[in-house]
Amino acid sequence: MENQMEEVLEGIYQKTIAQGDNIITVLQEIQNEFGYVQEESVNWFSARANIPASKFYGVITFYSQFHLTPRGKNIITVCSGTVCHVKGASRIISRLHDNLKLAGDAATTKDMMFTLENVNCVEACSIAPVVLVNNKVYGKMNPEKISKTLKTYKE
DSSP: OOHHHHHHHHHHHHHTGGGTOOHHHHHHHHHHHHSSOOHHHHHHHHHHHTOOHHHHHHHHHHOTTOOSSOOOSEEEEEEOSHHHHHTTHHHHHHHHHHHHTOOTTOOBOTTSSEEEEEESOOSOGGGOSOEEETTEEEOSOOHHHHHHHHHHHHO
């Protein structure tokens, strides 16, 4: 581990664990700093705070807000709840996979510009199907509309 990263982690430790904060706060700080939670960060905190790494991973895997892999600059979130599903969310996801040239199970483009997420519900059924891009809500979407919408984020 490089010294700069260790200094950042020590700063997070002093700001959180040393002040009595919980694992969720630690993980939020790590993710805010690095964009995702790296294995080496978990191992460092595990050793430094004498907390089993399994406790960190238990929290990471329970809460969907935490990510173990790098994410793209633009986060595209497609709702696949019941209403969105019935109104064509799967066609939107398929179009996004094609437009972004995502292979197989890949969620992030090779150039790190986009990450595609599929969620159970965004609580906007009245404007289904719904897509969020960087938390901006786009309702009544379809494959053609999402293609046009994405063009503005590619520029």
